[in-house]
Amino acid sequence: MILYIIRHAIAVEATGFEGDDSQRPLSGKGRRKMQAIAQGLKELEIQLDLILTSPYLRSIQTAQILAKMFDLKEDQVFCTDHLAPSGYADQLIDEINGKFGDVQHVAIVGHEPYLGNLASVLIAGDPNASIVLKKGGICRLAIDKILYGRCATMEWLLSPAQLVEIGE
Amino acid sequence: MKIYLVRHGIAYEPGEAGYEDDTQRPLTDKGRERMGKVAHVLKRLGPKPDVILSSPYLRARQTAEILAKELKYKKDRIEFSERLLPAGQPELLIGEIIEKYNVEELVVVGHEPCLGLFISLLATGNQDLSINLKYGSMCCLSADDFRIERRAVLEWLLTPKISTKI
Numbered sequence: 001m002i003l004y005i006i007r008h009a010i011a012v013e014a015t016g017f018e019g020d021d022s023q024r025p026l027s028g029k030g031r032r033k034m035q036a037i038a039q040g041l042k043e044l045e046i047q048l049d050l051i052l053t054s055p056y057l058r059s060i061q062t063a064q065i066l067a068k069m070f071d072l073k074e075d076q077v078f079c080t081d082h083l084a085p086s087g088y089a090d091q092l093i094d095e096i097n098g099k100f101g102d103v104q105h106v107a108i109v110g111h112e113p114y115l116g117n118l119a120s121v122l123i124a125g126d127p128n129a130s131i132v133l134k135k136g137g138i139c140r141l142a143i144d145k146i147l148y149g150r151c152a153t154m155e156w157l158l159s160p161a162q163l164v165e166i167g168e
Numbered sequence: 169m170k171i172y173l174v175r176h177g178i179a180y181e182p183g184e185a186g187y188e189d190d191t192q193r194p195l196t197d198k199g200r201e202r203m204g205k206v207a208h209v210l211k212r213l214g215p216k217p218d219v220i221l222s223s224p225y226l227r228a229r230q231t232a233e234i235l236a237k238e239l240k241y242k243k244d245r246i247e248f249s250e251r252l253l254p255a256g257q258p259e260l261l262i263g264e265i266i267e268k269y270n271v272e273e274l275v276v277v278g279h280e281p282c283l284g285l286f287i288s289l290l291a292t293g294n295q296d297l298s299i300n301l302k303y304g305s306m307c308c309l310s311a312d313d314f315r316i317e318r319r320a321v322l323e324w325l326l327t328p329k330i331s332t333k334i
Contacts (some may be wrong), residue, residue, distance in 0.1 A: 043333055122293075123299065129292040130321040139325075142300070154299040157325040162213075166333045 003122075003141045003152065004041075004048070004107040005115050006066070007133040009034035009160075011058035022056045022084075028136070035060055036134045037160055038069035042168030044139075047105045050076050052096070054083035054110040062136075063109045083110040089118040090148040097146065125150030136160035169314060170323075171265075171290075172215050172275045173307045176313060177203035179227035179228045181274070202328055203231055206304045207238035209331040210275075213308075217241055218271035223278045224254035232277040239275070256282035258289050261272055266314060290320040304328035 010030030017024050026034065048070045053063035060079065067077050078100075082092035090109070100106065108115070112133055119139055120129035133139065137160050158166075163166035170202035173228070178199030182189040187193045191309035195203065220241055222232035232246050247269070251261040256278070265274065277282070280301055290309055305327050326334075 040295065042331060054229060056271075061188060124288070124292045124294075126292055126296065129297055130319040131291075132321055141203040150296060150298065152298065154297075154325060156327055156330055157322060158330070159324050162326070166330070 001146055002046075002105050003143055003145045003146070004046075004138055005079050005133065005141065005146040006062065006103075006107055006109045006138045007110060007112055007115055007135055008056070008062040008138045010067075011036070019161065025052075026061045031061070031065070031087050033160060033164065034136055036064045036167045037138070037163040038167075040158075040163035040165070041066070041138065042069050043166050044151065048072060049105045050078065050103045051109060052078050052080055052083060052088070052092075052098055052100075052105045053105055053108070054085070055079050055081055056084060056111070056166070058110045059083070059111070062109075065081060066107065066109070081116070083108060085111045085114060089114065091145055092118075093148045095110070119154070121148060121150075121151040122146075123150065123154045131157070132159050134160050136163065169271065169289065169311045169315070170215065170273050171320070172217070172273070173287060173309070174206070174210070174231060174275065174277050175280060175283055175303055176223075176225075176228045176231040176277060176306050177206070177234075178303045185223060185263070190225070192226045194224045194226050199227075200230070200234065200331075202304055203234045206239075206306065207235045208330045209334050210235060210306060211238050212334065213277060215273050217273045219247055219269045220245070220250070220275045220277070221247045221265075221269060222276075223251055223254075223256070223282075224248040224250065224255065225279070227277065228252070228277045232275075235275060235277065239273065242287040250278070252278035252282060254279035258282055258286035261286055262289060262314060265272050271287055286320070290314060291322050293319060299325060302327050304331070307329065
């Protein structure tokens with residue numbers, strides 16, 4: 001499996017936003033930047049078969065921008081509570097193995113510090129290795145069989161600025 | 169402090185006629201050309217190295233020279249360390265850097281598996297981190313203080329193929 005770990009793009013500020021944190025949308029800048037990032041990812045000639053996203057609006061919107069760029073159908077985007085900021089990564093991996101074990105090219109979209117810790121567990125067996133994803137940052141892992149532990153090799157880690165440059 | 173790590177470019181294969189001495193294998197023409205592109209990207213990503221530190225092997229030295237030219241760093245100021253050899257001593261390398269090259273921006277050129285272990289020690293404190301460094305791959309780490317226990321942040325990791333698209 002090739003796993004892309006993607007942090008949601010820039011959302012509107014929490015201060016001044018009246019709704020629940022889970023309902024904060026991407027800002028105008030966040031949308032534009034994510035569009036450019038998705039273009040950059042496309043330039044890398046990668047394949048995506050499935051996107052799993054946190055149920056938070058800023059993640060769903062990030063996933064939608066990616067889905068559109070890669071011509072994914074509705075049933076190729078899947079929302080899971082295990083990717084919410086309060087979710088558990090071991091349960092996410094159980095879910096992937098249970099429902100999507102045969103899918104080759106998977107992206108997960110969510111939040112920090114959850115995603116950085118998950119990447120650290122997968123490549124180093126330790127949640128505290130210092131992998132930090134910026135908003136719109138992406139890393140690619142190559143995995144034989146995904147499990148909650150050391151099972152992956154990091155192939156690349158790109159900042160949002162680098163992805164935007166690739167897309168231009 | 170930021171450390172930019174670069175694995176040397178494509179060199180002549182070990183044992184190829186005329187290149188029996190592993191320490192003296194040069195970059196191939198393709199290796200030189202690709203490394204030129206990688207160096208150009210590295211320049212755009214911003215480093216103004218205070219020091220370029222390289223393995224003394226020819227393929228690493230040539231890589232360091234290509235980077236030095238692009239980054240406007242004097243070729244005769246390139247430093248060398250035996251601890252960067254392929255089976256080098258990443259633990260001792262960290263000590264050497266803290267002692268001698270404690271600068272704002274450091275570019276390090278070397279080999280696998282030494283570079284990968286060095287990144288692992290800095291980012292996790294142990295040797296377990298698994299990353300794929302190809303010939304001409306680049307990786308940036310940042311930290312206030314590069315001690316083994318103090319964990320450095322892995323900022324980015326670029327394959328040469330991706331570099332040429334930036």
